[in-house]
Amino acid sequence: MVTVEVDSARVESRLAAGELRCPSCVGGVLAGWGYARSRRVVGTAGSVRPRRSRCRTCAVTHVLLPVTLLLRRAYAAEVIWEALAAKAAGVGHRGIAAKLGVPA
Known part of the structure; x- marks a missing residue:
């Protein structure tokens, strides 16, 4: 690639x-x-x-x-970055998934 x-x-x-x-x-x-x-x-x-x-x-x-x-x-770099930033802020995986509209 x-x-x-x-x-x-x-x-x-x-x-x-x-x-x-x-x-x-x-x-x-x-x-x-x-x-x-x-x-x-x-x-x-x-x-x-x-x-x-x-x-x-x-x-x-x-x-x-x-x-x-x-x-x-399977996710754009922007979506992955948002998930990482939310995790760094202390949000759990279910909360992150709900915010981004993806499966937990």
Whole structure:
């Protein structure tokens, strides 16, 4: 997974211009390679379908994940942050879940 900015148009232009580098090899450039599967993320409007890319040098594929999402999490970063802040304030897990509208 490669973390990219939220603006998908900017990500597309960076892919087309060859500005995204491969984290798996030295000097590789990422190019567009379709999309990852669509998934529901709590805290976002609708489902999310991240862009995929493939290195032109080593042929490894990567999912381009917006910075507002966290790797392998079903909740947006903002929702996770709110839960952590509430826990630090002494709120229990049931109270946090009720406040955020998620299962305890």
